[in-house]
Amino acid sequence: MIKQPLRKESIPYSEDKALVEAVKSGDKTAFRQIVLKYDKLIAGVVKGMIGNNGADDVGQETFIRFYRSVDQYKGEAGLGTYLVRIAVNLTLNEIKKRNRKRWYSLEDDLNINREAEDNYRRMEKSELINKAMAKLDPEFRSVVVLRLMQGYSTKETAKILQIPLGTVLSRLARGQGKLREILKKLGYIHNE
């Protein structure tokens, strides 16, 4: 019963290797090509975890960090996987920063009640999914984004997040459980 979601990353490894070597020797055109090839993948990860607000900055930072530390990339992981790992770490830092600031924030938490339901139904689906995802703890969010949104296998997810496979499975189970309840209340999943 295992269903593999569509993977977004399908760039030939040899092409990536050549691009990275060019970037290491200071070729910015090669770096730009890397950005163009992987921007949608990184957008999927970052927006999946923090929504639209601030995603562009985190996305930019992901590629800048890669460029500044390109010599550290030895090619053990695929380039896309390596960039995703940077993106996840930066996004988790951003979430921590936002949680610290929440004391001062006037942003309301997603409050699902009868009055709000209609408003939420009018929201675009992607915006609603982002808001539902924001209700998950960051550690559950990251596995849900990588496994269910980006289509990485559970093993790849464990490798990217550098956590045991068992932890991925348990976080997936709990994350899905909570997300299902939220989406069910909002009418986005129902029994046919």
Add this chain to the structure above:
Amino acid sequence: MENTKEILLKSFDTELTPEEQKLLDNALQGSEELRKEKQEIEQMRNLLSGQEASFETGFEDRVMERLETEPTASPKTIEMVSVFKRVAITGMAAIIAFLITIYLVDGTLNLDSLFGLTNYSPDGAELSMLNLQDYEQIILP
């Protein structure tokens, strides 16, 4: 039932053992609730996997521009500066809190109060010295 729910969730992401598969198949056959739950999980997963995302137009231009304009300090250095700022602010806050406490307790803020010498009178010092001499007479005949 809890166990079958766990196996159901597990079945979406990993291979089940033959025993687990059999247990799940039997449970699905016998429970409408479990079948509904499976349906809901499938809906949710399809909903999530269908999400496409992209940055605003011109993203690569913004990245290249940032590359040109930002300082080339290593991320480690930038992080250390940020940590140092937090430590410095916390330290300053602790010092200010300490000074306020001293002022509230002693009603004054001078070197004596900072070193806890406000309740230490010269008479007290003399008495301490006499006591010390008595002590020496007793111990050291």
